[in-house]
Amino acid sequence: MTMSSSLRAFLVAVAMLWSSLAWSQSCSFGLSPMSFGLMDTLSGTATTSTATMSVSCSGTPLARILICPNLGAGSGGATAAARRMLSGASVLNYQLYSDSARSVIWGAYSWPYPARAPAFALTLGALGTGSGTATIYGTVMGGQSTAAPGSYLSTFSAADVEIRYRYTTTSSCTTEVGSIARPSLNVTASVAANCMVATQNVDFGTTGVLSSNIDATGQATVTCTPATAYTVSLSNGMSGTSPTNRRMTLGSAAVVYGLYKDAGRSQPWGDAATAGSTVAGTGTGAAQGYTVYGRVPPQTTPTPGTYSDTVVVTVTY
Numbered sequence: 001m002t003m004s005s006s007l008r009a010f011l012v013a014v015a016m017l018w019s020s021l022a023w024s025q026s027c028s029f030g031l032s033p034m035s036f037g038l039m040d041t042l043s044g045t046a047t048t049s050t051a052t053m054s055v056s057c058s059g060t061p062l063a064r065i066l067i068c069p070n071l072g073a074g075s076g077g078a079t080a081a082a083r084r085m086l087s088g089a090s091v092l093n094y095q096l097y098s099d100s101a102r103s104v105i106w107g108a109y110s111w112p113y114p115a116r117a118p119a120f121a122l123t124l125g126a127l128g129t130g131s132g133t134a135t136i137y138g139t140v141m142g143g144q145s146t147a148a149p150g151s152y153l154s155t156f157s158a159a160d161v162e163i164r165y166r167y168t169t170t171s172s173c174t175t176e177v178g179s180i181a182r183p184s185l186n187v188t189a190s191v192a193a194n195c196m197v198a199t200q201n202v203d204f205g206t207t208g209v210l211s212s213n214i215d216a217t218g219q220a221t222v223t224c225t226p227a228t229a230y231t232v233s234l235s236n237g238m239s240g241t242s243p244t245n246r247r248m249t250l251g252s253a254a255v256v257y258g259l260y261k262d263a264g265r266s267q268p269w270g271d272a273a274t275a276g277s278t279v280a281g282t283g284t285g286a287a288q289g290y291t292v293y294g295r296v297p298p299q300t301t302p303t304p305g306t307y308s309d310t311v312v313v314t315v316t317y
Contacts, residue, residue: 025059025124027067027165029183031156034138036094036189041147041285042196042223047140048102051185056131057122060167067120068164068173069134070108071096074187076154080113082141085152085189090226092144092152092189097137106136108162109174117164119171140189146285148226149193156185195224195283195315197232202259202294210255214296215265220313222290224283230317232279232290233271234259237309243270243277248307255307260293269293271314283317 034051057065076084082093096106098118107115124130166178202218224230240246244258261267261279269292270277279290 025057025063025065025165025167025179027055027057027065027163027179027181029069029163029181030054031136031161031183031185034096034136034185034187036138036140036187038190038192039140040194041092041144041191041225042194044142044145046142047189049138049140051136051138051187053134053136054131055120055122055133056129057124057165058129059124061124061126061128063124063128063167064169065122065124065130065165066168066171066173066178067122068109068117068178069106069120070110070117070162070164070173071106071136071156071185072108072111072160072162074154074156074160076152078111078113083154083187085140085154085187087148087150087152087191090148090150090152092140092147092191094138094140094154094187094189096187097139100135100137102137102139109176110159110162117173119173121171136185138187145223146226147191149191149228152189152191154187156187158182161185191225193225193228193317195222195228195230195317197222197313197315198287199313202292204257204294204296208301210296210299210301212298216294218292218294220279220290220292221287222281222283222315223285223287224281224315224317226283226285228283228317230281230283230315231272232281233277233314233316234269234292235271235312235314237311240309243268243274246309246311248309250303250305250307253302253305253307255296255302256299257294257296257309259311260295261290263291263293265293265295272316 105115164178200219237246247254
């Protein structure tokens with residue numbers, strides 16, 4: 001029995017039609033923005049955020065579509081250690097991951113670092129349609145106190161976003177195969193101007209009769225974001241009346257003392273109410289230490305005991 005030429009032609013046409021239908025998948029993608037919000041870079045802790053990739057596909061019913069979303073360096077660039085957001089010339093390091101543990105970097109086959117795009121599979125339904133979402137996990141690394149205050153941005157568009165998709169039963173995203181979609185993604189963060197202060201007590205030690213000057217020092221250590229102007233002021237203590245007439249007390253008894261900006265004890269260190277008595281500085285992102293010079297002048301010696309006072313250190317920026 002032989003097949004007629006007309007039947008063969010019909011079967012060839014059907015095969016060609018089926019082949020065309022089998023490769024006519026169409027997918028659309030969306031990438032939501034990733035915002036890390038307002039960040040405190042002096043805290044030393046990492047900040048996390050997420051974005052969502054959404055996909056909607058149509059094609060051959062029950063077919064499996066492999067999706068390979070390649071994300072490159074972004075407009076801020078990248079190093080082997082991190083991607084970067086920029087605010088002018090200032091850099092904020094961050095990274096994108098494909099897992100919630102943030103251990104697998106979300107990369108691309110085209111960039112020079114080891115990470116590659118994760119593989120996602122979408123199986124179309126009986127009507128030839130399907131949709132889904134995937135989460136992109138982001139982290140801004142801690143320990144970036146030298147990042148200047150401002151708004152930071154890295155934009156993923158054009159060659160930095162290349163989502164490849166195709167019919168296949170494999171799960172490899174290492175090669176440049178399949179149709180291409182190029183949605184865009186913005187990664188943003190804002191660094192707030194901020195300051196922190198730490199102190200070391202002024203301890204005059206143990207002494208007898210207060211017949212001569214007793215000197216001691218302490219320290220105020222200020223850490224502020226780069227280019228942040230600040231002033232450091234010291235209160236007059238619990239019952240003092242001026243920077244040189246502070247009072248350490250024990251019950252109703254008191255020892256008068258003063259705090260100064262200089263080793264010669266000639267420049268009193270006070271608050272804004274005493275003109276010229278505060279200390280000014282500009283942040284660098286690193287700790288800046290200021291010595292507090294204390295002096296107990298000669299005075300009538302009160303009842304023996306332990307005398308103390310509490311001075312509030314205020315950083316205004």
